[in-house]
Amino acid sequence: MFKYIVKRVLIGFITLFILATATFFLMKITPGSPFSAEKYKSPEALAAAKAKYNLDKPIMEQYVLYMSDLAHGDLGESMVHQGNTVWYYIKHGFPVTARLGVVAFILSVFGGISLGAAAALSKKKWINNLCMIVATIGVSVPSFLIAMLLIIVFGVELKWLPFVGLTKPANYILPAISLSLYPIAMIARLTRSSLLEVMKQDYIILARSKGTPYKKVVIKHALKNAMLPVITYCGPMFAFLLTGSFVIENAFSIPGIGKTFITCVTDRDYTVIMGVTIFLGIIIITFNLLSDILSAMIDPRIKLK
Amino acid sequence: MAMLEVNHLSTEFKTENGAVKAVRDVSFKVEKGEVLGIVGESGSGKSQTMFSIMGLLSGNGEVTEGDIKIDGKDISPKNYSPKDYESLMSSIRGNDMAMIFQDPMTFLNPVLKIGTQLIEPILNHNDVSKQEAEARAIELMRKVGIPSPETRLNQYPFEFSGGMRQRIIIAIALACNPKIIIADEPTTALDVTIQAQVLDLIAHLKDEIDSGIIMITHDLGVVASICDRINIMYGGKVVESGTADEIFYDPKHPYTIGLLSCISNPEEKEKKELHPIPGSPPDLLNIENYCPFADRCEKAMKICKMRMPEEKQYSNTHTCSCWLSHPLAQGKGE
Numbered sequence: 001m002f003k004y005i006v007k008r009v010l011i012g013f014i015t016l017f018i019l020a021t022a023t024f025f026l027m028k029i030t031p032g033s034p035f036s037a038e039k040y041k042s043p044e045a046l047a048a049a050k051a052k053y054n055l056d057k058p059i060m061e062q063y064v065l066y067m068s069d070l071a072h073g074d075l076g077e078s079m080v081h082q083g084n085t086v087w088y089y090i091k092h093g094f095p096v097t098a099r100l101g102v103v104a105f106i107l108s109v110f111g112g113i114s115l116g117a118a119a120a121l122s123k124k125k126w127i128n129n130l131c132m133i134v135a136t137i138g139v140s141v142p143s144f145l146i147a148m149l150l151i152i153v154f155g156v157e158l159k160w161l162p163f164v165g166l167t168k169p170a171n172y173i174l175p176a177i178s179l180s181l182y183p184i185a186m187i188a189r190l191t192r193s194s195l196l197e198v199m200k201q202d203y204i205i206l207a208r209s210k211g212t213p214y215k216k217v218v219i220k221h222a223l224k225n226a227m228l229p230v231i232t233y234c235g236p237m238f239a240f241l242l243t244g245s246f247v248i249e250n251a252f253s254i255p256g257i258g259k260t261f262i263t264c265v266t267d268r269d270y271t272v273i274m275g276v277t278i279f280l281g282i283i284i285i286t287f288n289l290l291s292d293i294l295s296a297m298i299d300p301r302i303k304l305k
Numbered sequence: 306m307a308m309l310e311v312n313h314l315s316t317e318f319k320t321e322n323g324a325v326k327a328v329r330d331v332s333f334k335v336e337k338g339e340v341l342g343i344v345g346e347s348g349s350g351k352s353q354t355m356f357s358i359m360g361l362l363s364g365n366g367e368v369t370e371g372d373i374k375i376d377g378k379d380i381s382p383k384n385y386s387p388k389d390y391e392s393l394m395s396s397i398r399g400n401d402m403a404m405i406f407q408d409p410m411t412f413l414n415p416v417l418k419i420g421t422q423l424i425e426p427i428l429n430h431n432d433v434s435k436q437e438a439e440a441r442a443i444e445l446m447r448k449v450g451i452p453s454p455e456t457r458l459n460q461y462p463f464e465f466s467g468g469m470r471q472r473i474i475i476a477i478a479l480a481c482n483p484k485i486i487i488a489d490e491p492t493t494a495l496d497v498t499i500q501a502q503v504l505d506l507i508a509h510l511k512d513e514i515d516s517g518i519i520m521i522t523h524d525l526g527v528v529a530s531i532c533d534r535i536n537i538m539y540g541g542k543v544v545e546s547g548t549a550d551e552i553f554y555d556p557k558h559p560y561t562i563g564l565l566s567c568i569s570n571p572e573e574k575e576k577k578e579l580h581p582i583p584g585s586p587p588d589l590l591n592i593e594n595y596c597p598f599a600d601r602c603e604k605a606m607k608i609c610k611m612r613m614p615e616e617k618q619y620s621n622t623h624t625c626s627c628w629l630s631h632p633l634a635q636g637k638g639e
Contacts, residue, residue, distance in 0.1 A: 202411040205361055209406075210426035210477065211399035214391065224416050299416050300461040 001296075005289070012285040019281045020070065023274060024063055032268045034079035053079055053271075066274070075275035080267045086275035089260050094279070096166055097249070097256035101241035103172050104179040108241070109234065111180065112187025113227075119188065120195040121218060131188060138185025147178040147251040164253050175252045179245060183237050190233055195226040228295055235291020239284040306377055307334040308517040309358070309402075309485045314371030316350075316357045325590045327353040327366070329541040335485060335517035342532030342549070343521045344564070348586050350541035351521045355487045359404060360394040375401050376484050399426035403478035405488040409470035409495070413462040419473055420458035426480040445476040449506060468499035475506065479514070487519045492527060504530060525568055529553060534622065537561050540587045540597025547623035557617075557625035560598045596628065604629060 040046040050056045053076075054065050069076060075086035119131035154174060155163035162171050198204070199222055207221045208214070246258040257276065264272035296302040316328035328350045335341045343351045356362050358373055360382060372381045380397060382390050403426070406412040414422060423445065424438040431438070439458065446454035449472040462470060471491065478486055488507065492500040508531045511518060520532055528535055528549070535552045537545040537560065545558040556562045563582040584601035596602075599609035609628050617630040628634055 202406065202408060203414040206404075206406060206412045206474070206477070207414065207425070208361055209359060209398050209404045210480075211395050211397065211429045212425060213395050221414050221417070225414070301415055301463045 001293075005293070008289050008292075012282075012289070015285060016278060016281050020067065020274065020278055021063075023277045024066065025059075027268075027270055027273055028059055028062075030268070034268045034270060049079075070274075070278070075278075076271040078264075078269055078272050080264075080269045080272075086272050089264075089272055090257065090275065090279050093255065093257035093260040096254060097258060098242050100166060100172060100175055100179065100254065100256065101238070101243075103176045104183070104241050105234075105238050107176055108180040108183035108187060108237065111184040113191050113230065115184065115188035116191025117195060117218075117223070119192045120199070131192070135185040135188045135192075138181040139189075141181075143178050143182060143245065144247045144251060146181055147175070147248055150174045150178055151251065166252075166254050171252075175248050175254060178251070179241060179248050183241070186233060186237070187230055190230050191226060194229050195222060198222045198226045201225075224298060228299055231291050231295050231298070235287045235289075235294075236284065238291075239280075239287040242283055242287075243280045307374075308337050308339075308376055309335040309519075310372075310374040311354075311358060312372045314354065314357060314373065315369045316353055316362065317367055317369050318363075319365045319367070320590070323591050326592055327541055327589055328357060329592075330370075331538075331541075331543050333536055333543065333546065335519060337484075337517055338511075338515045339534065340511055340518045340520055340532045342528035342535040343519060343538060344523065344525060344528055344535060345538035346523050346586055348589070349538040350589070351538050352489055353541075354538070355404065355489055355519065355521060359398060359402060359487065360390065361398075361404075396430070399477075399483070400430040400481045401483055402485045402487070403481070403483040405471075405475055405478045405486065405491045407490040407493055409467050409474055412474055413470055415462055417461075418458070419460055419462060419465070422462075423458070423473065423477055423480065426477060430481045441480070442476075445479055446473075448479070448510075449473075449476045451476075467495055468502060471495060471499075471503055472506065475503075475510075479510070482514065483516055485517050485519065487521070489521045490523070491520075492524075493522070500527075507531060525553075525564055537564070540592065541589055542597060542626070544598065544627070545625040547619070547625075551620065551623040555619075555623070557619065557623070557630065558598075558627050559602050559604055559629070561625075596626075606634060608634075 035046055035049050040049060047056070054062050057065070066076075075090075077086060078084045078089070115131045115134065119128045119135075122128055151163045151174065154161045161173050162168065163174050165171060166175070199218075204217060204221060207217045212220070243257065246262045248254070249256040249259040250262075257280075260272070261276045261280075263269075264276065311334070312332045314328055314331045315326070318325040318327055331350070331354055333341065343354070345351045353362070353366070356366070357368050358380075360380075362368070368382045370383075372379065374380065375397065378401075380393065385393060413419075420439060420442060423442040424435065427433065427438040427441050428435070433441070442458060443454045446457065451457055451469060451472055457465075462473075465473065475491070478488075491507065492503050495503060504527060507518070507520075511531065520528065522528055532549050534548050535546070536543045537552070537558060539560050545552065545556070545561050547555075552561060553565065556565055560582070563580070566580040567582070568579075582601060587597050587600065594613055595611055596605075596609045596614050599605045602609065606628060608631075614626045614628045614631070616624050616626045618624050
């Protein structure tokens with residue numbers, strides 16, 4: 001187990017290296033510059049700014065300089081808003097996004113599993129149909145549409161819930177719902193198909209032949225087996241929720257990292273783009289590893305090598 | 306009083322193409338300490354008869370007729386509401402009646418420890434602590450011949466061999482000293498050497514406990530070694546029933562005779578050719594009401610494809626349903 005984790009962490013570093021390299025060169029290929037013409041009117045000022053950020057040097061040298069800074073843990077500072085370090089953006093944007101992400105994740109897991117289990121186990125056909133309709137809508141309707149719909153209905157018309165910022169607990173409700181509808185739908189479908197499959201297995205018959213009541217058979221014998229594909233999906237999904245959605249953060253005016261990311265891309269703020277990309281990469285790699293470890297903890301047959 | 310009494314049991318499976326009559330008017334009794342063998346080929350309804358009794362039929366299966374009594378207590382599904390039946394059976398299954406299954410590789414839950422699975426029936430039916438249940442589990446594992454049960458208790462099924470898993474399944478069945486143990490082809494999925502070990506174990510346990518045992522198999526050789534009485538099933542019906550001696554030395558039904566001629570005997574000096582029965586078992590979907598074996602029977606007469614034969618009593622224990630036993634058919638069977 002320990003060896004496996006060390007190996008995965010090493011592979012993670014290689015992945016990050018490739019990610020950083022690819023992002024660096026793609027960014028340089030893209031036309032545009034962080035130094036807008038309005039801000040840097042004289043050619044001298046522009047040259048000075050370029051020199052400050054090493055942009056006057058050949059691209060390979062820039063790359064080597066950036067990577068050596070990165071290896072020292074230095075993400076540099078913003079090229080557009082000078083004086084702000086890249087870490088400052090992450091430090092301020094990420095906690096906001098993460099809080100919303102955790103709420104949406106909890107909602108997704110509980111909502112998705114209960115919906116999927118209800119669809120799989122209910123003997124009434126309409127419950128199954130209802131769950132599957134909700135799941136289909138969740139997968140197919142884009143989140144910005146749901147966000148707009150929720151804002152108009154519950155925010156503007158009914159005035160039940162706030163929809164600007166993330167200041168009070170009530171503020172979390174609408175963005176969390178818009179963010180989690182898609183994962184709820186995915187988890188519900190996964191849970192349903194996997195639970196239907198598990199309930200057909202021979203060991204369910206053996207469990208029932210022991211006189212174990214049906215509900216306990218489902219909870220103790222079936223759910224644990226049925227959760228394996230769900231957990232594999234949940235790892236990357238949690239990372240996706242933590243890294244934020246630009247659409248949702250924009251719709252609800254949430255100052256999260258998703259919004260920061262899009263702004264820095266449009267501004268060609270090279271150092272911030274690099275820093276945020278690498279940070280999000282670390283999160284995604286970590287949660288993929290965590291979901292693999294969790295699968296192995298649930299299913300003893302999975303050997304982590 | 307019989308430990309298990311089944312009268313006129315019929316089970317159907319509803320499918321898109323109509324009802325599959327898997328079990329048709331089956332009756333039998335199992336006494337205390339007795340081993341009843343149920344023999345028949347795949348699809349003859351032997352397993353479904355047992356699943357009907359246990360109330361473990363799959364979703365589209367239903368017991369349409371018949372009475373089932375365990376130790377005098379009525380457990381026929383028709384006499385209870387579905388909810389009452391389910392809670393009644395939860396208290397019966399694993400307690401009064403337990404089942405040993407066919408494939409030890411698929412019947413144990415892969416993600417639960419052996420100990421957890423073994424103490425489950427004990428905790429379900431007895432008011433004991435987990436420690437007491439574990440002590441009982443260790444005792445059971447010793448009984449079925451599992452070495453160092455204390456460590457094995459904390460292992461997972463994938464760490465056990467096929468034969469060891471089957472011993473665990475047997476231990477689970479024995480956990481609450483059931484009145485009836487149903488063994489559904491307990492050796493089919495095992496290697497021949499392990500088969501012999503498991504059969505030895507069952508034969509040995511038979512002497513130790515006084516439960517009634519039902520042994521389902523399609524292997525007459527298995528039955529011969531441990532069964533007191535044998536029911537031969539074909540097309541969802543019991544076609545012949547008798548003591549082991551009666552079935553082996555004085556078979557009456559052409560199907561039984563056919564089955565017996567399929568057994569090879571290494572001790573016989575003369576080389577004997579084996580005679581497989583030509584054809585395949587009947588389709589139980591919308592089956593006609595005449596002798597199910599008639600289409601494959603070498604001695605079939607006109608009447609065989611018109612009506613169901615009546616049961617003839619040859620002795621107190623020996624019955625057979627075949628038109629050849631009818632007085633008007635004298636001599637035709639020779």
